[in-house]
Amino acid sequence: MRILGLSAFYHDSAAALIEDGRVVAAAQEERFSRKKHDAGFPRHAIAYCLEEAGVSLGDVDHVAFYDKPFLKFERLLETYLAFAPRGFRSFSMAIPVWLKEKLFQKQHLKDELKAWAADYDWSNRLLFAEHHQSHAASAFFPSPFEEAVVLTMDGVGEWATTSVGVGRGSTLEMIKEIHFPHSLGLLYSAFTYYTGFKVNSGEYKVMGLAPYGEPTYAQTILDHLIDLKPDGSFRLNLDYFNYCTGLTMTNRRFDDLFGGPPRKAEDRLTQREMDLAASIQAVIEEAVLRMTRALAAETGAKNLCLAGGVALNCVANGKVLRDGAFDALWVQPAAGDAGGALGAALSAYHGFHGRPRQLNGALDAMAGSYLGPTYAQPDIERRLSEAGAQFRVVDDDALIAETADALVEGKAVGWFQGRMEFGPRALGARSILGDPRSPTMQKVLNLKVKYRESFRPFAPSVLREDVADWFELDGDSPYMLLVADVCHERRREMTASEQALFGIDKLNVPRSEVPAVTHVDYSARIQTVHRETNPRYHALLSAFKAKTGCPLLVNTSFNVRGEPIVCTPEDAFRCFMGTEIEVLAVGNCILRKEDQDENLRRDYKDAFELD
């Protein structure tokens, strides 16, 4: 049985195809359309999934959509009704969109899918799963657990903003929910907005900014904005928010509470924004920890699965794991809405059809999240030649050796290998790599390669077998969704004068043997690399270790600020020619910047709208 899962029309459109419960392919539309967070119908992603499986849409048994439009519309109407006459402006903008398009999503889906199968019989074949059911299914069914508690948290789906399910074998039962407008995701987004970042994409920046600040506003948030109960359930005080009725997240009372208006997007970051980020991060961590402790006590379960946008908060995830309420934690790598496509398909297979689930020993069913397109070597060579690239073709051993040498020399290396990752993190298939021991690597990558804010930290990839020697973590973190501290013996304590430095200046102080991946609080967002799921990347890390004694590399996504991660060899070549990346390895092709035609260089810095 084949099921195609779709998420679309809000943000991060995606498609995922499963075959007898096995994930065959999954990809986000933005990678093909080159529009970050593309919300359009995922026609390219669908085409890719069908091509990967070698089938047509007529061979697919069901198409499953990741949320229920009528339920969402019901929430919308009841929210406007509850706040009327306030919210007229928002209403006057939202309702026409719904009346023109969103209310007719089923027909819209049918019309779009007709492009692939004009005579397809849609009666009973188009299925809809609830938003949080999709998230929960994406968290439990691919996990390595026979039984687990499933916690999903995000901004909002239809009504639910937080939900709890219990998974056993091939069943997943949702047992409780917290409803809109009370939402941890929207609370975090309110601070994302207030600190001057873009809602829905800037949340990472708030999380990255938090270690520079002190949680001086945490008590204010707990006293005024959120009524947080001992079991982690909560209610927001809507007097301070504007998202139910207005076009902003926060209102004037919020400004008064925190002593000023929201920061403007490109204004300088001050200690106040850092303290605000630290405060909301502390509150979210407290809420999540209270919830997970209560769920462990209530259910007696040993395993926890997480999904939903809040589950991308890897700092909170790390604290949940270290807290020990659950023995094991698994987070869906595409925890945001893109993963809903996979969840909807799995929900249809195991839930609607009641088909059994096959566990894969200790391994999960995501195959390292390498579920996207790959390119055969002759195809890579043809594409690069047509793009005007100068390259050499080398064998596997030479590829690893030359790349490792370039990294040891301190070069920024583009690494494009195998199937593209599904989810927001680059995991060694579409990555830019660097030497983590270099004290200048972070600055170089931020300012000359990624063109992004200087305060933002980079994450390490580390050989799974060596992770405990470098970090206070002795488990798997294959999807870069756990944060743990650098081991004490690898650290270098900062002096008082160094502590007083700000932003990039503080980052420039070497804090450990691997300064490029050590955040100012000695934490690191870790990806463990496994031979079973990515043998080539594992070999590269092993070669780097053999040369340097260090089994780590800086791993950042292969893109610039505001650009979706590269998908094709041509995308990789364009990004290579527009940035200060010095060496590019695409399959078995090696490209060096000095060999390239100068005329192909382009101004890449301003090619994408800032995120």
Added chain:
Amino acid sequence: MSFLAELWRFMRVRKKFWLVPILIMMVLFGGLIVMTKGSAIAPFIYTVF
């Protein structure tokens, strides 16, 4: 027609028939906005809407 049938079934299952008069008012009102504006613009807080 199938859309209206589905909407009817949805309201029956959800026990939300009290939304019908509001829905009609909003359809009329929203229709007016659509006609006067010509195009619909999505609000920027798309997490919510």
